[in-house]
Amino acid sequence: MDDSEIKRREIKAYMQQAQHMLIVSRDNLQNGHYGTSVNRSYYALFYAASALLLSVGESRKSHYGLMNAFRQQFIKTGKWPVEFSDLYGDLIEDREISDYAVFVPISQEDAQTNLEKARRFVTQAEKWLRDGEEMP
Secondary structure, three states: OOHHHHHHHHHHHHHHHHHHHHHHHHHHHHOOOHHHHHHHHHHHHHHHHHHHHHHOOOOOOOHHHHHHHHHHHHHOOOOOOOHHHHHHHHHHHHHHHHHHOOOOOOOHHHHHHHHHHHHHHHHHHHHHHHHOOOOO
């Protein structure tokens, strides 16, 4: 297996994980676990962003490193609309609140909004990767 095939498989695995996180987020939302839903929505975006970066030969380990690299490679270059930079920022911030601000309640509306934003991001990533022939 050559390097390009390995890369394609890794991208596909990231996108499958992104889709799985959307399902888990939805299930948690439906079961009233709003904070966990917000967390899983963020991770759907995280895995999709990881796939995108890999498609341009980049990777990052940290959450903010990934976000900054995404913005550098996709927003500043005009490949993606600026609104996705704001969406990314919203989801990472809400994930931190849901995970660490134990006295801040997460509402059903917050969880639903995060899930919708994550779906938009993952859908855009799938389209971009498909158009760029990075997904099998």
